Amino acid sequence: MESVIITGGTGLIGTALTRLLLERGYKVTILTRRPENGSNKAVSYAHWNVDTQTIDKAAIQEADYIIHLAGANVADKRWTAARKQEIVDSRTKSSELLFTALQTIPNKVKKVISASATGYYGEFKDHAFTETDPAYTDFLGTTTKAWEDSISKVTTLNKKLVIFRTGIVLSRDGGAIKEFYKPLRFGFATVLGSGEQFVPWIHIHDIVRLYFNAIVNDKLEGVYNAVSPNPVTNRELIHSMGRIAKGGSFMTTYVPTFALKIALGEMSIEVLKSVKASASKIQQTGFQFSYPTIDEAMEQLFSR
Numbered sequence: 189m190e191s192v193i194i195t196g197g198t199g200l201i202g203t204a205l206t207r208l209l210l211e212r213g214y215k216v217t218i219l220t221r222r223p224e225n226g227s228n229k230a231v232s233y234a235h236w237n238v239d240t241q242t243i244d245k246a247a248i249q250e251a252d253y254i255i256h257l258a259g260a261n262v263a264d265k266r267w268t269a270a271r272k273q274e275i276v277d278s279r280t281k282s283s284e285l286l287f288t289a290l291q292t293i294p295n296k297v298k299k300v301i302s303a304s305a306t307g308y309y310g311e312f313k314d315h316a317f318t319e320t321d322p323a324y325t326d327f328l329g330t331t332t333k334a335w336e337d338s339i340s341k342v343t344t345l346n347k348k349l350v351i352f353r354t355g356i357v358l359s360r361d362g363g364a365i366k367e368f369y370k371p372l373r374f375g376f377a378t379v380l381g382s383g384e385q386f387v388p389w390i391h392i393h394d395i396v397r398l399y400f401n402a403i404v405n406d407k408l409e410g411v412y413n414a415v416s417p418n419p420v421t422n423r424e425l426i427h428s429m430g431r432i433a434k435g436g437s438f439m440t441t442y443v444p445t446f447a448l449k450i451a452l453g454e455m456s457i458e459v460l461k462s463v464k465a466s467a468s469k470i471q472q473t474g475f476q477f478s479y480p481t482i483d484e485a486m487e488q489l490f491s492r
């Protein structure tokens with residue numbers, strides 16, 4: 189039985205990915221700051237501490253694959269200087285801890301598969317960003333670049349590496365959809381800013397299938413945009429949710445840009461920046477999205 193470590197496996201993507209890996213017969217070990225809180229009896233929980241750079245040795249010795257998802261949530265809290273530091277450190281220092289562990293602990297890890305984000309890219313102008321476009325110079329751009337650089341060091345240890353530059357993950361269990369849906373429960377489809385900004389998105393089933401694919405497809409290596417091939421604007425996304433979740437009976441309201449900037453501070457860029465990323469590279473590997481259009485994704489999310 190092959191063994192997979194998932195760092196930050198207690199989160200939104202990790203929970204869904206754990207389910208799939210267990211179904212497919214893998215042993216799953218979640219590296220977490222609090223193994224005592226682990227609730228899934230089918231999973232092993234192992235401790236690590238990014239601040240003190242300590243990690244469970246046995247977990248590293250046993251692993252065939254490492255999936256690196258850990259990182260302080262970018263949308264949970266206002267971006268104070270301290271929070272920004274935590275967002276960066278939780279990613280780069282955790283990558284460094286994995287690198288040191290792989291360098292110093294005898295292991296048979298074949299591949300490391302790491303999250304990154306489409307926050308890597310700048311504002312959409314005339315083309316959908318491809319994987320060779322440079323990182324943007326804002327906070328998310330420099331953070332994702334530092335994150336990717338820090339995990340890329342594992343290739344010097346002869347480990348294969350896959351990085352998924354992930355768009356907004358659509359799930360009923362958390363993340364953006366949970367927030368977008370709140371006003372819709374009361375009949376308001378709330379569009380952010382002008383609503384014309386492009387949202388790079390991916391359905392939770394597809395991002396989980398991509399991670400799984402990176403394990404089973406030996407040839408998959410390098411950086412891939414993990415976004416659906418059909419980007420939509422924020423208004424199109426909210427209206428699709430309204431049509432499908434509410435049968436079309438909703439009223440559109442707008443939260444003006446200035447109000448978002450006051451409420452969210454610098455973090456407002458997360459919802460206001462227009463980013464279009466291309467799915468071509470991952471599609472060329474033969475990967476087929478289960479939910480390629482926003483309506484198909486919303487149908488699946490709201491038909492349970």
Ligand SMILES: NC(=O)c1ccc[n+]([C@@H]2O[C@H](COP(=O)([O-])OP(=O)(O)OC[C@H]3O[C@@H](n4cnc5c(N)ncnc54)[C@H](OP(=O)(O)O)[C@@H]3O)[C@@H](O)[C@H]2O)c1
Pocket residue numbers: 195196197198199200201202219220221222238257258259260261262274278282303304305306354355356357358363364
């Ligand atoms: N969800 C999205 O829309 C999306 C989009 C683009 C990229 N991503 C990236 O994909 C990864 C997984 O996303 P997700 O939505 O599953 O994230 P999530 O639900 O926020 O979970 C991330 C996990 O990281 C661990 N973590 C949090 N703060 C940490 C810290 N300061 N130091 C070390 N570990 C920490 C936590 O595990 P423990 O508490 O168990 O230690 C947490 O369960 C993240 O790196 C995220 O940035 C997500």
